[in-house]
Amino acid sequence: xxxxxxxxxxxxxxxxxxxxxxxxxxxxxxxxxxxxxxxxxxxxxxxxxxxxxxxxxxxxxxxxxxxxxxxxxxxxxxxxxxxxxxxxxxxxxxxxxxxxxxxxxxxxxxxxxxxxxxxxxxxxxxxxxxxxx
Amino acid sequence: xxxxxxxxxxxxxxxxxxxxxxxxxxxxxxxxxxxxxxxxxxxxxxxxxxxxxxxxxxxxxxxxxxxxxxxxxxxxxxxxxxxxxxxxxxxxxxxxxxxxxxxxxxxxxxxxxxxxxxxxxxxxxxxxxxxxxxxxxxxxxxxxxxxxxxxxxxxxxxxxxxxxxxxxxxxxxxxxxxxxxxxxxxxxxxxxxxxxxxxxxxxxxxxxxxxxxxxxxxxxxxxxxxxxxxxxxxxxxxxxxxxxxxxxxxxxxxxxxxxxxxxxxxxxxxxxxxxxxxxxxxxxxxxxxxxxxxxxxxxxxxxxxxxxxxxxxxxxxxxxxxxxxxxxxxxxxxxxxxxxxxxxxxxxxxxxxxxxxxxxxxxxxxxxxxxxxxxxxxxxxxxxxxxxxxxxxxxxxxxxxxxxxxxxxxxxxxxxxxxxxxxxxxxxxxxxxxxxxxxxxxxxxxxxxxxx
Numbered sequence: 001x002x003x004x005x006x007x008x009x010x011x012x013x014x015x016x017x018x019x020x021x022x023x024x025x026x027x028x029x030x031x032x033x034x035x036x037x038x039x040x041x042x043x044x045x046x047x048x049x050x051x052x053x054x055x056x057x058x059x060x061x062x063x064x065x066x067x068x069x070x071x072x073x074x075x076x077x078x079x080x081x082x083x084x085x086x087x088x089x090x091x092x093x094x095x096x097x098x099x100x101x102x103x104x105x106x107x108x109x110x111x112x113x114x115x116x117x118x119x120x121x122x123x124x125x126x127x128x129x130x131x132x133x
Numbered sequence: 134x135x136x137x138x139x140x141x142x143x144x145x146x147x148x149x150x151x152x153x154x155x156x157x158x159x160x161x162x163x164x165x166x167x168x169x170x171x172x173x174x175x176x177x178x179x180x181x182x183x184x185x186x187x188x189x190x191x192x193x194x195x196x197x198x199x200x201x202x203x204x205x206x207x208x209x210x211x212x213x214x215x216x217x218x219x220x221x222x223x224x225x226x227x228x229x230x231x232x233x234x235x236x237x238x239x240x241x242x243x244x245x246x247x248x249x250x251x252x253x254x255x256x257x258x259x260x261x262x263x264x265x266x267x268x269x270x271x272x273x274x275x276x277x278x279x280x281x282x283x284x285x286x287x288x289x290x291x292x293x294x295x296x297x298x299x300x301x302x303x304x305x306x307x308x309x310x311x312x313x314x315x316x317x318x319x320x321x322x323x324x325x326x327x328x329x330x331x332x333x334x335x336x337x338x339x340x341x342x343x344x345x346x347x348x349x350x351x352x353x354x355x356x357x358x359x360x361x362x363x364x365x366x367x368x369x370x371x372x373x374x375x376x377x378x379x380x381x382x383x384x385x386x387x388x389x390x391x392x393x394x395x396x397x398x399x400x401x402x403x404x405x406x407x408x409x410x411x412x413x414x415x416x417x418x419x420x421x422x423x424x425x426x427x428x429x430x431x432x433x434x435x436x437x438x439x440x441x442x443x444x445x446x447x448x449x450x451x452x453x454x455x456x457x458x459x460x461x462x463x464x465x466x467x468x469x470x471x472x473x474x475x476x477x478x479x480x481x482x483x484x485x486x487x488x489x490x491x492x493x494x495x496x497x498x499x500x501x502x503x504x505x506x507x508x509x510x511x512x513x514x515x516x517x518x519x520x521x522x523x524x525x526x527x528x529x530x531x532x533x534x535x536x537x538x539x540x541x542x543x544x545x546x547x548x549x550x551x552x553x554x555x556x557x558x559x560x561x562x563x564x565x566x567x568x569x570x571x572x573x574x575x576x577x578x579x580x581x582x583x584x585x
Contacts, residue, residue, distance in 0.1 A: 001567075002316075042320060042321060042324060043324055043328075044328070045293075045294075045297075045321050045322065045324040045328055046321070047318070047321050048317055048321065049318075091293075091315070091317055091321070093291055093292060093293055124567045125567070126567055126568060126569040126572070127567055127569070128568055128569070128570060
């Protein structure tokens with residue numbers, strides 16, 4: 001079963017400071033943690049893909065009615081916190097395992113090395129139907 | 134021998150040879166390397182010369198000799214490195230008088246002392262290629278495909294690992310092919326297989342055949358159940374992997390090929406026969422299961438002319454053979470149900486009363502809510518939709534949140550003419566499913582009823 005674990009730009013449960021305001025060591029520790037997690041998932045044979053997205057400030061919103069020129073709006077937007085920051089796609093044996101990985105990702109280190117308690121959204125990826133045996 | 138026939142022969146022999154090598158040496162990776170070399174040797178030598186009288190024994194002995202050579206050169210390399218550091222009175226030198234001793238020493242050194250004396254002893258003499266005879270013993274005549282199946286489907290492995298290892302070792306697929314079938318990066322699949330092998334290496338005697346308890350359902354049966362489940366999962370994976378695509382023919386076909394290999398090794402086991410029959414009968418409907426754009430077509434609405442008659446004939450024959458000894462296990466019973474569906478030329482000819490009896494038996498054998506849900510459908514076909522709905526309602530707790538329960542409720546309400554309830558159930562099922570074609574099917578079904 002494949003799941004997408006989603007990080008957003010919003011504040012975490014135990015940390016409301018922007019990562020740019022942390023000390024370099026704290027930032028480095030968080031980056032190292034993300035690398036180690038990706039490495040661990042690759043080793044366990046569960047990683048499908050993991051990507052981070054550029055800052056929402058660079059986002060463009062496109063709207064078209066299919067006839068006239070498309071309307072392109074710049075970010076950032078009032079609800080920046082709603083924006084997707086990055087994701088992991090994992091292939092795991094159970095929903096419980098997906099939650100376990102998300103919990104691990106949520107506890108990434110922040111200021112003072114304390115786990116920040118990020119909110120990680122766990123979403124099942126659509127698949128073909130089970131065979132009607 | 135023509136190339137195509139030779140390729141088929143080698144493909145069939147490969148898992149048997151690998152099984153024999155693993156059983157003798159306990160070294161999965163080295164056995165795989167040696168097998169590849171032996172297959173290469175056969176592919177280059179046999180077309181030009183006469184195929185040996187016992188091709189399997191030929192491959193085993195050639196591969197085994199390669200393994201011994203590899204161990205020898207590894208040992209002598211290590212000896213050269215440590216010669217000055219260690220004075221070893223035993224001297225694992227490459228000139229040791231008996232190569233078998235060298236192998237034993239090397240395996241012992243690698244912490245595999247248990248594996249160093251395989252049954253039948255180490256054959257250090259490979260068959261002379263030109264001698265035209267083979268020195269196969271009874272030991273070589275057993276079918277090692279089974280050994281390999283039991284190893285790859287070892288209970289210590291997760292289903293995902295067992296599936297990957299079985300496809301790799303018994304099926305002979307490359308890591309890249311397996312990764313593609315599961316829509317995974319090759320590196321991820323390679324890690325999954327490597328971990329599975331490591332996990333097996335940690336077991337005391339991973340490839341020891343489980344002992345058949347005299348006539349009792351002992352460890353042997355549990356292990357066989359595991360093998361059957363893995364093959365079943367490979368087959369269903371062939372249908373469910375691939376995002377929007379409904380079929381992955383190659384994996385379904387691979388599962389059937391593996392089930393055939395297992396059936397050859399255990400021709401008299403009703404469950405093995407039942408599994409092969411079930412897969413054939415299910416696969417026979419493949420072309421009819423989906424429409425032009427991949428949309429799902431339920432059994433009752435399929436164009437039965439598209440069903441594969443040849444597969445059905447074989448499946449029905451096997452299913453019939455397997456139930457002669459009574460209804461023993463779930464695969465057999467499911468095969469019997471599939472056979473009854475396959476034999477109905479039109480949906481209204483379906484022998485629902487007998488299918489209901491079989492679901493009753495299946496529920497006694499292997500009680501689980503999904504079986505009860507299928508029984509509810511059969512019950513509705515025999516005694517009307519409300520009988521089915523009453524039974525389905527008993528599953529509200531055990532199947533809470535399952536889209537299958539709501540989908541069945543939708544169909545039964547539709548059958549009963551309760552449009553509003555049917556729409557609500559289909560809509561709930563569409564929200565709960567993680568399958569795209571299924572969501573489309575349920576959404577359209579609800580929309581049609583709303584318009585009606």
